[in-house]
Amino acid sequence: MNTADSGSRTGITPAGSGSHHESEHSPSTDLDAAGGSRQHRPGSRRGHRRQPLAPRLIWGAFGLLVTVAVWWIFTHAAGGANSMLAAFQPERLPAALGSLWERGVILQDASTSLWRLLCGLALAVVIGVPLGLLIGFSKPFKWASTPPVQFLRMVSPLSWAPVAVALFGVGHAPVIFLVAAAAVWPITMNTAAGVAALDPLHMRVARTLGATPWEQVRTVVLPSIRPYVMTGVRLALGIAWVVIVPAEMLGVSSGLGYEILNARDRLAYDEMLVVIIVIGLIGIAMDALAQWLLRDRRR
Amino acid sequence: MSTHTEPTRSGGTASAALRVTEVSKTYPGSSTPALDNVSMTLRAGELLAVLGPSGSGKSTLLRAIAGLESLDSGSVEAQPAHDRVAVVFQSPGLFPWLSVRENVALGGRYKRNRDRFDHDAVEDLLGVLGLAGLADVPVTELSGGQAQRVAVGRALAVRPDVVLLDEPFSALDPATREDLQVWLRNVARELNLTIFLVTHDVAEAVALGDRIGFFGGPQGFSREWVPARDGTTVEEIVAYYRNGGDVPGSWVI
Numbered sequence: 001m002n003t004a005d006s007g008s009r010t011g012i013t014p015a016g017s018g019s020h021h022e023s024e025h026s027p028s029t030d031l032d033a034a035g036g037s038r039q040h041r042p043g044s045r046r047g048h049r050r051q052p053l054a055p056r057l058i059w060g061a062f063g064l065l066v067t068v069a070v071w072w073i074f075t076h077a078a079g080g081a082n083s084m085l086a087a088f089q090p091e092r093l094p095a096a097l098g099s100l101w102e103r104g105v106i107l108q109d110a111s112t113s114l115w116r117l118l119c120g121l122a123l124a125v126v127i128g129v130p131l132g133l134l135i136g137f138s139k140p141f142k143w144a145s146t147p148p149v150q151f152l153r154m155v156s157p158l159s160w161a162p163v164a165v166a167l168f169g170v171g172h173a174p175v176i177f178l179v180a181a182a183a184v185w186p187i188t189m190n191t192a193a194g195v196a197a198l199d200p201l202h203m204r205v206a207r208t209l210g211a212t213p214w215e216q217v218r219t220v221v222l223p224s225i226r227p228y229v230m231t232g233v234r235l236a237l238g239i240a241w242v243v244i245v246p247a248e249m250l251g252v253s254s255g256l257g258y259e260i261l262n263a264r265d266r267l268a269y270d271e272m273l274v275v276i277i278v279i280g281l282i283g284i285a286m287d288a289l290a291q292w293l294l295r296d297r298r299r
Numbered sequence: 300m301s302t303h304t305e306p307t308r309s310g311g312t313a314s315a316a317l318r319v320t321e322v323s324k325t326y327p328g329s330s331t332p333a334l335d336n337v338s339m340t341l342r343a344g345e346l347l348a349v350l351g352p353s354g355s356g357k358s359t360l361l362r363a364i365a366g367l368e369s370l371d372s373g374s375v376e377a378q379p380a381h382d383r384v385a386v387v388f389q390s391p392g393l394f395p396w397l398s399v400r401e402n403v404a405l406g407g408r409y410k411r412n413r414d415r416f417d418h419d420a421v422e423d424l425l426g427v428l429g430l431a432g433l434a435d436v437p438v439t440e441l442s443g444g445q446a447q448r449v450a451v452g453r454a455l456a457v458r459p460d461v462v463l464l465d466e467p468f469s470a471l472d473p474a475t476r477e478d479l480q481v482w483l484r485n486v487a488r489e490l491n492l493t494i495f496l497v498t499h500d501v502a503e504a505v506a507l508g509d510r511i512g513f514f515g516g517p518q519g520f521s522r523e524w525v526p527a528r529d530g531t532t533v534e535e536i537v538a539y540y541r542n543g544g545d546v547p548g549s550w551v552i
Contacts, residue, residue, distance in 0.1 A: 201392035208365055208386040209457060210411030219408055223396045 120179025128187030136195020194228025348508030518548030
């Protein structure tokens, strides 16, 4: 008779499956059917917001000041012995930036790099999301793909640079390939994790309401995995931005990575540092933008 | 009010809404069947409460009716003009990325329901269910009782002919459970619902059931009570449990 029991067999009683609602249920003393909404709201976001802004800004400014001071002291102390370090002195940067700006290279290189980044990321999403869905939904596929995926993940995408140049020649293509090769794994892995975290009850609810398999994907799977995919894209963006600079040092004659080598070859170390700073600033800006764009809009 | 205690609230003839005929199901790898030649009839407009020991297979029967289980043999037939069942599970399973209203209207997104789905009726339904004030609230902010009411609303919004409730209130605290039982009885009357309710709670079965079936084991029902006719008490049913019931499958309901 016990074998007939249903609950444990098919998981229709998803106790402990960790869905959000069940955790909402457990403290059941204040479950007043007629009552208003709950006082306590889980999630740290609100608490975060309540933290006063001023100390964060003040300390942030202080950290920046210390960094610039250390930089100034170091480049001045060591600058006498080393002409490259002397070129790194902070007060020389405005002139270098002006020179790069006047020649119109900095904007052009930045936009070239960003364009390649975007293409590479798009390619990584197009490949990574379906791949992650396959890994998440098909156990055989997951088992079969684990060895190659783990292997490829552990190989620095830059290792493929000579191959990329040989295959795609010079220009955008090899850089986009390398960016995609770096960005595809976090997206794939996070998508698969999102599928693994799917609440089976949600699927059952959709099925009993008559959802076709495609409707289940559209109304349950995609909204459920969305935050996971978004996290994957954000991680991928960071990795891709790190990878794109060395990727642009091979086989191309544009982009911020190329500009670093170009400045070095002209012994314009101050300009080189300006490019490096621009790379860092764009990275920070993109991450902030991505956080804002890809924020979890779940209510 | 007293007319509501009749076995069929609709007042019409007790036509069958659903007929289960000689249904059998054995899970792969199991030597004993989960359902063994089970038959039963659900009448239009009634609330059939199904009691029974844990593991007797009553939830399996519910899932078989819901179409969530493949059957080895037998059939589940909706009678003409009754072709749609909706299920409410023990956990509400609301979609946290949707509001209360959007959760209730979920069925309207699916092709199967489109011809029958009325988005304006969702507003009325929210009112009937006492959820009108919560329509735009994120479901993550609902209490357990509120969430389960939304889950019932989501099932009712597709205008099902039969509603299957699988221990819908068992995860709630006693006070909320009692509130929701009263609420369900009123909603069932107002909307003239046909309900198949699986429960462990004898008092719930007595309070809500037009009929109460005792699902003794995989072979099926061993007893039926009609509280309004027989004046069935909780004690009587508990005693029946204690005596181990009759032979499963010995009663046709």
